[in-house]
Amino acid sequence: MTFRTYQHWINGAEQAPASQAYIERVSPAHGGLLAKFASGNEHDVDAAVAQAKALHTSGAWQSVPGSERAKLLTRLADLMERDADRLAVIEAEEVGKPIAYAKGEVLWSAELTRFAASLAWQIKGEAYTHLGDDKLGLVTREARGVVGLIVPWNFPLVCLFQKLPYALAAGCPVVIKPSELTSGSALEIARLAAEAGFPAGLINVVTGRGAVVGERLTRHPDVSMISFTGSTRVGKQIAATAAADLTRVALELGGKAANVVFADADLEAALDGVLFGVILNQGEECVAGTRLLIEASVADEFVSKLVARANKVVVGLPLDEKTQIGALIHAQHLESVLSYIDIGKQQGARLVCGGERLTDGELGEGYFVGPTIFTEVQPHHRIFREEIFGPVLTVTTFTTVEQAISLANDTDYGLGNGLWTKDVDKALQVSQKLQSGTVFVNTYLETAPQLPFGGFKQSGYGRENGVDGLHEFLEVKSTFIKLGARSPLLPNTLG
Ligand code: NAD
Numbered sequence: 001m002t003f004r005t006y007q008h009w010i011n012g013a014e015q016a017p018a019s020q021a022y023i024e025r026v027s028p029a030h031g032g033l034l035a036k037f038a039s040g041n042e043h044d045v046d047a048a049v050a051q052a053k054a055l056h057t058s059g060a061w062q063s064v065p066g067s068e069r070a071k072l073l074t075r076l077a078d079l080m081e082r083d084a085d086r087l088a089v090i091e092a093e094e095v096g097k098p099i100a101y102a103k104g105e106v107l108w109s110a111e112l113t114r115f116a117a118s119l120a121w122q123i124k125g126e127a128y129t130h131l132g133d134d135k136l137g138l139v140t141r142e143a144r145g146v147v148g149l150i151v152p153w154n155f156p157l158v159c160l161f162q163k164l165p166y167a168l169a170a171g172c173p174v175v176i177k178p179s180e181l182t183s184g185s186a187l188e189i190a191r192l193a194a195e196a197g198f199p200a201g202l203i204n205v206v207t208g209r210g211a212v213v214g215e216r217l218t219r220h221p222d223v224s225m226i227s228f229t230g231s232t233r234v235g236k237q238i239a240a241t242a243a244a245d246l247t248r249v250a251l252e253l254g255g256k257a258a259n260v261v262f263a264d265a266d267l268e269a270a271l272d273g274v275l276f277g278v279i280l281n282q283g284e285e286c287v288a289g290t291r292l293l294i295e296a297s298v299a300d301e302f303v304s305k306l307v308a309r310a311n312k313v314v315v316g317l318p319l320d321e322k323t324q325i326g327a328l329i330h331a332q333h334l335e336s337v338l339s340y341i342d343i344g345k346q347q348g349a350r351l352v353c354g355g356e357r358l359t360d361g362e363l364g365e366g367y368f369v370g371p372t373i374f375t376e377v378q379p380h381h382r383i384f385r386e387e388i389f390g391p392v393l394t395v396t397t398f399t400t401v402e403q404a405i406s407l408a409n410d411t412d413y414g415l416g417n418g419l420w421t422k423d424v425d426k427a428l429q430v431s432q433k434l435q436s437g438t439v440f441v442n443t444y445l446e447t448a449p450q451l452p453f454g455g456f457k458q459s460g461y462g463r464e465n466g467v468d469g470l471h472e473f474l475e476v477k478s479t480f481i482k483l484g485a486r487s488p489l490l491p492n493t494l495g
Pocket residue numbers: 150151152153154155159177178179180208209210211213214215218229230231232234235237238251252253254255285286387389415455459
């Protein structure tokens with residue numbers, strides 16, 4: 001892949017940054033220079049918001065019938081599939097993730113776009129007709145207005161596509177703020193959207209640092225809503241900033257998911273799901289199944305088989321098709337993951353797999369950590385409680401269903417959890433008690449576009465995907481209509 005230079009994308013065209021400054025992205029896998037992104041400031045944000053607002057006010061998008069919006073979304077999905085290989089390379093290189101998974105993420109993003117297109121046909125309200133013959137009540141839904149989409153670096157496309165096609169389906173223009181580490185794919189999408197025929201000014205991308213570009217977007221008086229995916233720390237900051245103008249906020253934040261494995265589960269399937277759940281995307285995944293809760297009677301055998309499998313996971317360069325774990329996002333994050341591994345050891349957990357930086361051969365210039373497993377982990381250990389965002393699994397045993405539920409819920413987060421059992425009663429009863437927006441049963445990280453995604457507790461609020469994902473971007477309006485002659489309420493004032 002060749003070195004890429006990107007500008008902002010504003011009003012359907014490239015625009016150089018007002019500052020003339022750029023941010024370089026160096027590969028986390030081999031240290032080579034990959035790309036250069038415009039370093040945005042408040043002037044760039046203001047220019048993009050002005051275009052989005054002008055488009056919204058003109059009605060050039062919100063007045064377009066949903067069926068037409070759907071056609072353009074479908075065309076965008078077609079173009080993403082056409083260019084899936086190229087987009088996957090950009091995603092894999094900038095994030096450091098395995099190309100084999102990156103390709104699937106591009107196709108999944110296209111799938112979400114097709115689903116959102118189907119919703120654009122069906123935006124509807126309600127009519128209340130039994131209010132008496134002379135009254136009618138209408139509930140309708142309108143586009144919220146200009147929306148700021150702020151996304152992180154771990155799944156640049158998937159996180160964007162849990163928002164973008166739904167906002168467009170709802171009739172909202174957007175200003176996208178991708179991560180300064182992984183901005184390439186969002187800019188490529190903006191170009192594809194122009195090719196698909198979306199109007200200029202509808203999809204704008206301003207790249208740069210969160211504290212500058214993201215902050216200005218959140219404060220901007222003409223932005224009606226911020227849809228944010230990222231850390232709980234920044235999410236809280238955004239909610240506080242947005243509160244000044246009561247700008248609406250949807251927050252997809254951190255997680256600390258548990259995978260609960262009961263002794264009566266298909267343990268072969270659970271081994272595969274638990275391992276995949278913690279190694280996907282190097283563990284840099286908000287719903288990574290980082291806490292294995294395993295029934296004590298099967299724990300020893302399960303863990304020894306898990307370690308054997310973990311040792312076979314292929315850690316390698318992102319563009320190698322065989323790679324299953326790529327590079328961590330940057331040096332500082334590598335240090336953070338390694339320091340959590342130290343903390344785990346210091347607090348008394350037992351390291352049974354991995355646990356160090358890998359530097360052999362072609363891995364020497366990158367930030368690689370293989371699957372890492374700790375047993376004897378207690379709920380007060382920091383590795384049980386804090387989001388590590390690396391391929392680090394903690395193992396804790398339980399003996400009763402109640403204990404399993406209580407351990408799973410013993411976290412500030414509530415994004416996802418998994419559970420494994422062949423007992424239908426247990427599966428349904430436990431899933432109802434798990435405090436998370438998603439529960440995977442007898443699988444992990446598998447879902448469908450129809451199912452909403454979002455968090456309980458400090459994993460955020462608001463929902464993406466499903467019909468709820470569309471409704472995030474719609475305001476509700478009530479219209480009460482009096483039919484026929486109206487009896488005056490102030491008859492004494494009549495002339
Ligand atoms: P982050 O919070 O550091 O940054 C996310 C985005 O916010 C980036 O674009 C960043 O530039 C921007 N930003 C930073 N400071 C800002 C500010 N003050 N105002 C406005 N924008 C600002 O997160 P990250 O390190 O890029 O991503 C990792 C985090 O994202 C993890 O905590 C992970 O759990 C979370 N995540 C959550 C989900 C989910 O759906 N719940 C999905 C993926 C990642």
